Amino acid sequence: MRRAESTPLNMVTAVLVTCAVAATSLTLTYEVTRERILAQERAAEERALRAVIPAGEEFEIVPDVLDEAREAAGDTPVGAVYRVTGVDGTFIGWGVRAAPRGYAGPIQLVVGLDRAGIVSGVSIITMNETPGLGTKIVTEEGWIEQFVGWDGSDIAASARDFDAIAGATKSAVGVREGVVAAGRVYEDVLMSEMGEVDVP
Amino acid sequence: MREWIAVFKRGIAIDNPLTVLMIGLCATLAVSTKVEGALFMGLAVIFVLGMSSVIVSSIRHLVPEKVRIPVFIVIIASFVTIVDLTMKAFVPDVYDFLGVWIPLIVVNCMILGRAEAFSYHNPVRLAVADGLGMGSGFAIVIVVLAFIRELFGSGEIVFLGANLLSLPDGYPAPGILVLFPGAFIVFGFIVALTAWYNRRTTGRTVETSAHCTIEEGGR
Structure with a gap:
């Protein structure tokens, strides 16, 4: 069988048909996987939120404050702000999702703050740090707990007292920047917001 | 059938895309820090290479030369x-670990190179052998590379959350192995090993090609 000649008609037909078939198969794959992908993302986020505020029951995204929060956080991207309520529906704190820059791309993390703005935990969702070095921000025992107790209403003061990890300085500083960003969000936005949102 | 096996085996040893043809190296060196990531990268490449070989080969008469790329x-x-x-x-x-390297398979010259050099000129039967062989050759090398780098570089192998293998606690893991230079060092040894093996089995020195060169016509 001879190969089709490179006439304009043949060329256009070949490219168009290929693209149409490709588009159809991609649409089908997307439809099949969409639900699962969304569920995976929600599950990962919820796991992280539960880890930073164990008493939390309901994590509700507060879309209104996002713009102000982003401004407050400066260079660190903020993904979402959650209002956390306990089992009986009382307000117990905030979750801030941030993506500070580590050594290899952004470190996706969630910072939990209690109602007084004290950091209750930090949990890393995803990162691409160097295995064995940068990954110590997760594997080094007790390291990430140092952020617990930092005061969101005066985060700059807390951030002065910070232990990095030898060999993983950039990754460690990245996590600190995430916590600082969450603190700033609390300081500038959430602290004053609290009255309004907290009214039962 | 013998021809099929011969084509398949070329991809693994004598024409191994990584250690002999030296194509598709960037992704290999970047993701071979974890066995888990490397294995899935290998599987992804086998799938993409196998499937694209089948399709390219089966429509090769219908695609005019000028729009083939x-x-x-x-x-x-x-x-x-x-x-x-x-x-x-x-x-x-x-997926999170592999990150951008999955979409980047599109521009991996190994895949386009095989479509251009082999599948476009050969029957489906052989194109499958070539795709699977080249894919497996890639997967084997990247997994071996990742195994050495992860085990000796970080002291343990973690696979899908389970600790598969770990060295004794006092082992001073040389961090350089999981960094970029380590990739080149270990990869160099694997290249040497493949060259030695190929020389032993064929009785001649197999030339290592320059980056992104592909032989015309295949077989």
């Missing part, structure tokens, strides 16, 4: 996107 790219990109979405849905941790 755009057509190849669309086909390859479709399979890569399918892999991308599937991994995101079913193995999110691995």
Whole structure:
């Protein structure tokens, strides 16, 4: 069988048909996987939120404050702000999702703050740090707990007292920047917001 | 059948895309820090290479010479996107680790190179052998590379959350192995080993090609 000649008609037909078939198969794959992908993302986020505020029951995204929060956080991207309520529906704190820059791309993390703005935990969702070095921000025992107790209403003061990890300085500083960003969000936005949102 | 096996085996040893043809190296060196990531990268490449070989070869008479590259790219990109979405849905941790390297399979010259050099000129039967052989050759090398780097570089091998293998606690893990220079050092040894093996089995020195050169016509 001879190969089709490179006439304009043949060329256009070949490219168009290929693209149409490709588009159809991609649409089908997307439809099949969409639900699962969304569920995976929600599950990962919820796991992280539960880890930073164990008493939390309901994590509700507060879309209104996002713009102000982003401004407050400066260079660190903020993904979402959650209002956390306990089992009986009382307000117990905030979750801030941030993506500070580590050594290899952004470190996706969630910072939990209690109602007084004290950091209750930090949990890393995803990162691409160097295995064995940068990954110590997760594997080094007790390291990430140092952020617990930092005061969101005066985060700059807390951030002065910070232990990095030898060999993983950039990754460690990245996590600190995430916590600082969450603190700033609390300081500038959430602290004053609290009255309004907290009214039962 | 003998011909089929011969083509398949070429991809693994004598024409190994990584250690002999030296194509598709960037992704290999970048993701071979974890066995888990490397294995899924290998599987992804086997799938994309196998499927694109089948399609390119079966429509090779219908695709005019002048538009073959755009057509190849669309086909390859479709399979890569399918892999991308599937991994995101079913193995999110691995997907996060591989990150941008999954979409980058599209521009991996190994895949386009095989479509251009082999599948476009050969029957489906042989194109499958070539795709699977080259894919397996890639997967084997990247997994071996990752195994050495992860085990000796970080002292343990973690696979899908389970600790598979770990060295004694006092082992001073040389961090350089998981950094970029380590990739080149270990890869160099694997290249040497393959060259030695190929010389022993064929009785002649197999030339290592320059980056991104592909032989015309195949077989």
